Structures are given as structure tokens and as C-alpha cells.
Amino acid sequence: MRQKLPLAAAGLLGPATSVVVLMLAAPLALLFRDSLNRFDVTELMIETVTAANYTRFFTETFYWEVLRTTILVAATVAVLCVALGLPLAWRLARTTSRWKSLMMLLVILPLFIGSTVRTVGWMILFARNGMMDSVAGLFGTRVDLMYTTTAVIIGTLSVNLPFMVLTLQSVFEGIDDRLTEAAQGLGATPSRAFWRVVWPLALPGVMISAILSFILGMNAYATPVLLGGPRFQMMAPLVFWEFNTNSNWPFSAALAFILMATTLLLTSLSNFLVPRRYRA
Amino acid sequence: MSYLRLNGLTKRYGDTLATDAVSLEISKGELIVLLGPSGCGKTTTLRMIAGFIEATSGDIVLEGQAITGLPAHRREMGMVFQNYALFPHLSVARNVAFGLEMRRMKQAERDERVAEMLQLVKLDRLADRLPRQLSGGQQQRVAIARALAIHPKVLLLDEPLSNLDAELRQDVAREIRLLQQDRKLTTIMVTHDQQEAMAMADRLVVMRDGQVQQVGAQEDLYERPATPFVARFIGNSNLLVGSHTDAGFRTETGTHIDLAGRYQGAGRATLALRPERITLGETGQVRGTIVLSSYMGATVEHVVALDDQTRLIARGASSGPAATPRFAGGQSVFLSWPAASECLFDGGDAPIPALSHSINERISSHA
Incomplete structure (x- = not known):
């Protein structure tokens, strides 16, 4: 039995591993190779090994600005997601109402509509002479959110929030309600019981869902393109722009790698925000 | 005058009565066991006393004062949960200190009390461990120490022995009983196990379908059962x-x-x-x-x-x-x-x- 175990494990891990290698690792390796090539207007891609694409990114302030905007939007969205999703998820996790599954469905419902279609909905709301503007017009002011950072943040938030609520809800449901009762029985007010007992226990899960939201925000494409407009730049649209419009595959590959590396770096750094004893 | 009095305590969930006019007089220093099959309302009664469930009607009177409307955090009850409900992110000592921190007790006094409590349950050497590093029996002792640290007016035990190994149960039952008598703790315990109840109680309260069937000492229940249900439940x-x-x-x-x-x-x-x-x-x-x-x-x-x-x-x-x-x-x-x-x-x-x-x-x- 003991002899066969490694074989069985290999058999179980095999299919998933080969899919990951074929579909993820190999293309990434190819992409990285491309990022070291040189771009030529006529020949498009010339095989060589150069760090020129990376140097270009780090020497031109324009790209720095794009990366900064991307991080800013993704981080703001992640923080807002926690702030807005937390109370909702907490109520959902602790409710004994028989409408609970209906409430859950309402949270998931936006996910039934593709994010592009939803963004078009936001466009109708935000546009000049759109719904919000018209309503504001009745009160003699104007609301012009279209093509602003705020619009992009709201749009991305609406995409990420349902994921946030779902993960946080299961985090809270994993925390025994008896702990809250125990804390209250020992003299803690409901809010102290939450912050002293539930919050530290939920923190690793909250971090994970914030990271999830951050990653989704870093890689957002449709929302910044549609709600941010032509002059608003984020990394994912920029990658596509270089790839598609400029046909600059090497630089586009380098941008993709920089985006990925930044996301990974910030994600792993965020781990240190959770005190060690709270880590799962 | 009784120390703790339950006065027609009723809890209604929709059409069902979890407890139906439960009345009880408990003297200071007494260990009362609420006994009955699952769903008889014993746990609901305990949780109403602790303040985790609001009674539909009736009163809870402690030392002559109605505490029925008081939230759990102001009732000064020491509850030991069936699953112990220890705070998993806090050390044994911090668990025991929790109630004292909530009372803003001074650090020195707090440390002293925690040490005393841990000594009482013989866990002073494990003060820095996390709950998950302890055995079931040790966790239970932490839960008892945590509940006793605040010097509660009433100690509430919810099926305290049910999560322990069969061989450990009798020893722990005896230890709890000795501790309770030694410190003259007014205690209410809930159990479905009649042997456990007989071994520990001063008086027993047999419940069924939310109603009190009989209140009395072991001998009363055994020799003079008030209903056929009590006759069967106590001693089969x-x-x-x-x-x-x-x-x-x-x-x-x-x-x-x-x-x-x-x-x-x-x-x-x-x-x-x-x-x-x-x-x-x-x-x-x-x-x-x-x-x-x-x-x-x-x-x-x-x-x-x-x-x-x-x-x-x-x-x-x-x-x-x-x-x-x-x-x-x-x-x-x-x-x-x-x-x-x-x-x-x-x-x-x-x-x-x-x-x-x-x-x-x-x-x-x-x-």
C-alpha cells in the first residue's frame, strides 16, 4: 500500500498539472521570451535578447503614471470593497431569516450579467445628459462622471463587490457564533465582541478577499476602457493597445510581465499586514 | 428569599413553545441540573438566563432584581459552552483574562487573578499555549477558568461533559462538583444524561416539551416521581x-x-x-x-x-x-x-x- 501511494498521488495530480503546464506555464514562457525581443516598424519582431523594453518602461514617466493609476484604482476599489462588503457579508452570515437564500441570490445576480454589459449600464447613468446628469439638472446642478477616475472606481467596485461579499460571508460563517456569545457573556458589548474576537479571526479571510479584489482591479480591462475613456490609462488596456494598435508585441509582453510582477509583489507584501498569530 | 428566580419563563418560536412558563427558585450556592431529552427546552432556559435569547414572557430575578431586559454583557453570568467556545487566537492566559480586560481591571490585579484561576484548574504551566494545542479536557478547564475569572453571579454549564471521553467524564464531573461546593458557586447545569445529573446535582429539574415535570432532589425523583415520564427518564x-x-x-x-x-x-x-x-x-x-x-x-x-x-x-x-x-x-x-x-x-x-x-x-x- 505504502509503495503505491506516490504513484496514486502522481495519477491524481497529473491531469491538473499537465493542463497548468500546457495552458499557463508554456505560454508564459513564450511571452517572456517575446518580451526580450526587439520591435521594428517594418519587421515587427526581431529575435534578440535585450532588456530595452523593460528599460523603456522604467525610464518614461508616462508608463510610471499608468502603473500608478492602476495600483491606485485597484487599491481604492479593494479598500472600498472591504468597507462596503463587510457589513453586508456579516449580516448575511448571521441572519436566520428564511429569505437568506433570496438575499444571497440578489448579491450574486449582478454576476449573471457580463461586466461589459453592466458597464454600459453605468455609461447610461454617468454620461452627459445621462440619467444622473438629468436628475441633477432638476436641482440646477450637473453631474458629469463619465470618463473620470471616479467612474472607473465605481464601475470596478460594482464588478468586484459580489465576489467580496461571497468570500467574506463564508469567512464569517466559518467563525462560530458561540465565540461572540462567549465574549458577550464575559462582559464585551456586541461591538467589542466583534472587534476583539470576530475581526481578528476574520482578518486572514478579509485579506484574501481584498487581494482578490485588488488582483481583479489591477487587471480590469473593459471598465477602464468604457468608463475611463480614451485619455484614461490603466495597464491592461495599455497592454492590448501596444499589442493590437501598435503591433509592438515585445513591449506589450514586457508590460504584461511588469503588471503581473507588480500584482504578485504587492499581493505577497500584503501578507505582512496580517499579524502572524492570526494567520491560518 | 431565593437567589435566582425564574418566573413563568416562556419562549415562543412561531407556533412552538420552546419553554412554557418555566418557574424555578434557586438558592445561593446550589447546583441545579436541568435534565431532559433533546428539545425539552433546557438549553433554551439556560440561554435565556445567560441573556443570549430574549424571553417571550416571564421574568428572571437575580438577588431581588429583574435582569430579564439586561443584555448578556451586563449580566455577570459565567457560561461554559458545550464546545467550550475558547477564543482560538488568544493564549490560555489571554482567554482567561478576557472578561477581566472587558472590566478594565488593572494589569497587575488581572495577572494575579489569571494565575489564581489557572492554578485552580491546574493549567498554570500551559498559560501560553493556544487552545488548539490543548486536549479536550484541558480546553474545558480553560473554559471553566475563563468563566470563573469574572467571579460570576451564576455559573452556567451547557452539557459540560458531553465532549469528553467516557473515561474522563466521571472524574471531571466529580472535580466540577468539588470546585462548585468549595467555592459555593451557584450553578445551573444542563444535561440529557441522568447519571451525570444524579452525580452532580443538589436538585434536579426534569423538563419535557418545554415544561417542568418535576423539581426535587435525587431521592424525590427516584422514589416519588411526579409523572410516568420522570419515572422512565430517571432510572428507566x-x-x-x-x-x-x-x-x-x-x-x-x-x-x-x-x-x-x-x-x-x-x-x-x-x-x-x-x-x-x-x-x-x-x-x-x-x-x-x-x-x-x-x-x-x-x-x-x-x-x-x-x-x-x-x-x-x-x-x-x-x-x-x-x-x-x-x-x-x-x-x-x-x-x-x-x-x-x-x-x-x-x-x-x-x-x-x-x-x-x-x-x-x-x-x-x-x-
Whole structure:
């Protein structure tokens, strides 16, 4: 039995591993190779090994600005997601109402509509002479959110929030309600019981869902393109722009790698925000 | 005046009554056990006392003051949960200190109290461990220390032994009882295990379907059960349903049984007989056939079928002067029992007093 175990494990891990290698690792390796090539207007891609694409990114302030905007939007969205999703998820996790599954469905419902279609909905709301503007017009002011950072943040938030609520809800449901009762029985007010007992226990899960939201925000494409407009730049649209419009595959590959590396770096750094004893 | 009083405590969930007008008087330093099958309302009662559930109606009066409307965090009750509910992110010492921190007790005083509590439950050497690094029995001791650290007005124990190994249970029961007596802690414990309850309680409260069936000391419940339910729940009495007249008892299917005592009136009745009070022999009050004979070590147990196939259990000592003779399956025997050991209940499940023993009983209950 003991002899066969490694074989069985290999058999179980095999299919998933080969899919990951074929579909993820190999293309990434190819992409990285491309990022070291040189771009030529006529020949498009010339095989060589150069760090020129990376140097270009780090020497031109324009790209720095794009990366900064991307991080800013993704981080703001992640923080807002926690702030807005937390109370909702907490109520959902602790409710004994028989409408609970209906409430859950309402949270998931936006996910039934593709994010592009939803963004078009936001466009109708935000546009000049759109719904919000018209309503504001009745009160003699104007609301012009279209093509602003705020619009992009709201749009991305609406995409990420349902994921946030779902993960946080299961985090809270994993925390025994008896702990809250125990804390209250020992003299803690409901809010102290939450912050002293539930919050530290939920923190690793909250971090994970914030990271999830951050990653989704870093890689957002449709929302910044549609709600941010032509002059608003984020990394994912920029990658596509270089790839598609400029046909600059090497630089586009380098941008993709920089985006990925930044996301990974910030994600792993965020781990240190959770005190060690709270880590799962 | 009683220390803690429950006054018609009722909890209604929709159409169902979790507890139905539970009233109880508890003296200071007493250990009361709420006993009953699952769903009888014992845990609901405990949780209402702790303040985790709001009563639909009724009052909880502690030291002469109604605390019914008080939130849990202002009730000063020390609750030990069935699963202990230790804070998994805090060390043993921090768990015990939690209630003191909530009271903003000074650090030095707090450390002293925590040390005292950990010493009390013999866990002073594990103060820095996390709960998950402890065994079940140790976790339970932390839970008790945490509850006692705040010097609670009442200690509430929710099935404290149910998560422990069978072999540990009796020891822990004894330890809790000694601790409770030593510190004169007013304690309410909930359990479904009647042996546990008998071993620990000053008084027991038997509950069923949200109602209190009987309140009394072990002996009251055992010797003078108030309802057939109590007779069966405490000590597993044999229950026979039928009717009684001056001539004796007749089961629903027609078997006649001579009663040891005499009872007033006639009509529908339930007869409760304790297995360990039934003697098997060649003469007796009713005849039966041995179905099964089991040697249990200290006792011998016989399953006896009456002529109408009603089954009774008879239990007796396996050795000593009063040893039960052993019978083989199929053998015919007679069952007999003393008058003081038979309990007769009327159609409304109220006990029917025995005429011939009324004088003796009066003497013994006043003794």
C-alpha cells in the first residue's frame, strides 16, 4: 500500500498539472521570451535578447503614471470593497431569516450579467445628459462622471463587490457564533465582541478577499476602457493597445510581465499586514 | 428569599413553545441540573438566563432584581459552552483574562487573578499555549477558568461533559462538583444524561416539551416521581399502561397484576416499576416468562414477558446475600416488588397516593 501511494498521488495530480503546464506555464514562457525581443516598424519582431523594453518602461514617466493609476484604482476599489462588503457579508452570515437564500441570490445576480454589459449600464447613468446628469439638472446642478477616475472606481467596485461579499460571508460563517456569545457573556458589548474576537479571526479571510479584489482591479480591462475613456490609462488596456494598435508585441509582453510582477509583489507584501498569530 | 428566580419563563418560536412558563427558585450556592431529552427546552432556559435569547414572557430575578431586559454583557453570568467556545487566537492566559480586560481591571490585579484561576484548574504551566494545542479536557478547564475569572453571579454549564471521553467524564464531573461546593458557586447545569445529573446535582429539574415535570432532589425523583415520564427518564422504570381497581392492575391487553399497595378509586392508570426493585421467584404478583438473561458484572438483568407479551426488565445484584437467582430463557417466573417501589399514576399522569403506606411516607418525608 505504502509503495503505491506516490504513484496514486502522481495519477491524481497529473491531469491538473499537465493542463497548468500546457495552458499557463508554456505560454508564459513564450511571452517572456517575446518580451526580450526587439520591435521594428517594418519587421515587427526581431529575435534578440535585450532588456530595452523593460528599460523603456522604467525610464518614461508616462508608463510610471499608468502603473500608478492602476495600483491606485485597484487599491481604492479593494479598500472600498472591504468597507462596503463587510457589513453586508456579516449580516448575511448571521441572519436566520428564511429569505437568506433570496438575499444571497440578489448579491450574486449582478454576476449573471457580463461586466461589459453592466458597464454600459453605468455609461447610461454617468454620461452627459445621462440619467444622473438629468436628475441633477432638476436641482440646477450637473453631474458629469463619465470618463473620470471616479467612474472607473465605481464601475470596478460594482464588478468586484459580489465576489467580496461571497468570500467574506463564508469567512464569517466559518467563525462560530458561540465565540461572540462567549465574549458577550464575559462582559464585551456586541461591538467589542466583534472587534476583539470576530475581526481578528476574520482578518486572514478579509485579506484574501481584498487581494482578490485588488488582483481583479489591477487587471480590469473593459471598465477602464468604457468608463475611463480614451485619455484614461490603466495597464491592461495599455497592454492590448501596444499589442493590437501598435503591433509592438515585445513591449506589450514586457508590460504584461511588469503588471503581473507588480500584482504578485504587492499581493505577497500584503501578507505582512496580517499579524502572524492570526494567520491560518 | 431565593437567589435566582425564574418566573413563568416562556419562549415562543412561531407556533412552538420552546419553554412554557418555566418557574424555578434557586438558592445561593446550589447546583441545579436541568435534565431532559433533546428539545425539552433546557438549553433554551439556560440561554435565556445567560441573556443570549430574549424571553417571550416571564421574568428572571437575580438577588431581588429583574435582569430579564439586561443584555448578556451586563449580566455577570459565567457560561461554559458545550464546545467550550475558547477564543482560538488568544493564549490560555489571554482567554482567561478576557472578561477581566472587558472590566478594565488593572494589569497587575488581572495577572494575579489569571494565575489564581489557572492554578485552580491546574493549567498554570500551559498559560501560553493556544487552545488548539490543548486536549479536550484541558480546553474545558480553560473554559471553566475563563468563566470563573469574572467571579460570576451564576455559573452556567451547557452539557459540560458531553465532549469528553467516557473515561474522563466521571472524574471531571466529580472535580466540577468539588470546585462548585468549595467555592459555593451557584450553578445551573444542563444535561440529557441522568447519571451525570444524579452525580452532580443538589436538585434536579426534569423538563419535557418545554415544561417542568418535576423539581426535587435525587431521592424525590427516584422514589416519588411526579409523572410516568420522570419515572422512565430517571432510572428507566418499566411503564405499564392499563387500569386499576381495588382488585389490582390490569394491562390494556388484559393481564392481571396484583398491586403491593392499595389505592383509592379506579380507572385508567400507568404503573411504574423500577427494574432493580423487582424480585424474581416462585411466587409473586404476576407471572412471566424469561426472554433474555444477561450477566452485566455487578448486576444480572432479566427481560421478562408477561402473558400478554408486555416486556419488563428486572435487575438484581449478581452476588452477595441479596443475589438474584439466574434463570434461563423460557423459564416461568413470578415477579414481586415491595409496595414502596410501585408508582401508580392516574389518567392525567398525576401520582395516586397509596392508602396503606400513607402513614409511613408521611413519617419518612418529615424525618
